[in-house]
Amino acid sequence: MPEGDTVWNTARILGEAIAGQVVTRSDFRVPRLATSDLSGWTVAEPACRGKHLLLRFTREGREPLTLHSHLRMDGTWRTYAPGERWTGRPAHLIRVALHTPAVVAVGYHLHELAIVPTRDEARLVGHLGPDLMGADWDAAEAVRRLEARPERPIADALLDQRNLAGIGNLYKAETLFLRGVWPWTPVGEVADLPALVARAHALMNANRGRWTQATTGSLRRGETNWVFERAGQPCRRCRTVIRRWTGGDHERITYWCPACQPGPEPLPD
Known part of the structure; x- marks a missing residue:
């Protein structure tokens, strides 16, 4: 991907x-x-x-x-x-x-x-936001663009290339997990948005120069990700079953741990 x-x-x-x-x-x-x-x-x-x-x-x-x-x-x-x-x-x-x-x-x-x-x-x-892999990466500008729509679910906002360029489903899911953010949290309610953006930048750049996309620190097959494509499996931190939901902008798949990323239920339509 x-x-x-x-x-x-x-x-x-x-x-x-x-x-x-x-x-x-x-x-x-x-x-x-x-x-x-x-x-x-x-x-x-x-x-x-x-x-x-x-x-x-x-x-x-x-x-x-x-x-x-x-x-x-x-x-x-x-x-x-x-x-x-x-x-x-x-x-x-x-x-x-x-x-x-x-x-x-x-x-x-x-x-x-x-x-x-x-x-x-x-x-x-020219319409793209700051490039996470670019030499001219501008974290403050990425945060500013995200904050322009505070009502938008953070999962959708991260995938919008006009906010910051380069994130797809994998880094979206892994970044939100590591920051403990429920994917449908409105941008304006995300605690420490700059830290979330910094985490996304660090995760992606850690894989610079290699084809294996690892976010856990392990390159072993089946151990590379925390929640991405792990629906139905136990969370590596708390053993709660990882969930998957399809929806939001462009009907994208989202993975998350209900215990590590708590949020209100039911899921949004």
């Missing part, structure tokens, strides 16, 4: 493989980019903003370009040696392939693909 750390790691791996390479052939398999051609362009660098990946290109005498993609729930980039079989995902999920003399970068099930002048990147990501 791609969240901000996954996108950051993807950008890093892509950069190590393809930065500085000249594209010899590009193949776009989405209608709006079917006639686009990046042949002759040099891959300058990959960058990310929240869950958005930005692959930047340069060419002498031309304005720099950016290839934008969003991984959402199931997108991924893979790299292969020239002539190597593209394995791991069905071919019908391929959305773009960038061929260079040293490597082929293949994007599977990517969303929101677009090519824009690099100077116009803000049109695609």
Whole structure:
């Protein structure tokens, strides 16, 4: 499940493989980019903003370009040696392939693909809040944006990328558990909102540079998370059964411990 750390790691791996390479052939398999051609362009660098990946290109005498993609729930980039079989995902999920003399970068099930002048990147990501993985992370601004709607349930507010960019269901659930916050608590009633934001930032950055998303301190299979995807299992702290509920904005799944994160019942509609 791609969240901000996954996108950051993807950008890093892509950069190590393809930065500085000249594209010899590009193949776009989405209608709006079917006639686009990046042949002759040099891959300058990959960058990310929240869950958005930005692959930047340069060419002498031309304005720099950016290839934008969003991984959402199931997108991924893979790299292969020239002539190597593209394995791991069905071919019908391929959305773009960038061929260079040293490597082929293949994007599977990517969303929101677009090519824009690099100077116009803000049109695609300018609405996002502070990036939890960014060098320009601004905790105070993230808190300010969350506080702008004090009546909103904190679980929904954390997932809103306009407040802070990069959080998905995993870090939402784990952050709220570790702070002892009932997921449907109105933002304005959350005790120490800055501490909650700081916890989210620390959790995500702890997984920088690795693919395993662990929040418990253990990388062992089945021990990586406190409540995420553990519905029906005992809480690691108090042994109360972890619960799961689907609802709120965009019908997202929420996991929580009723004892460690107490709140009124019944759940909101």
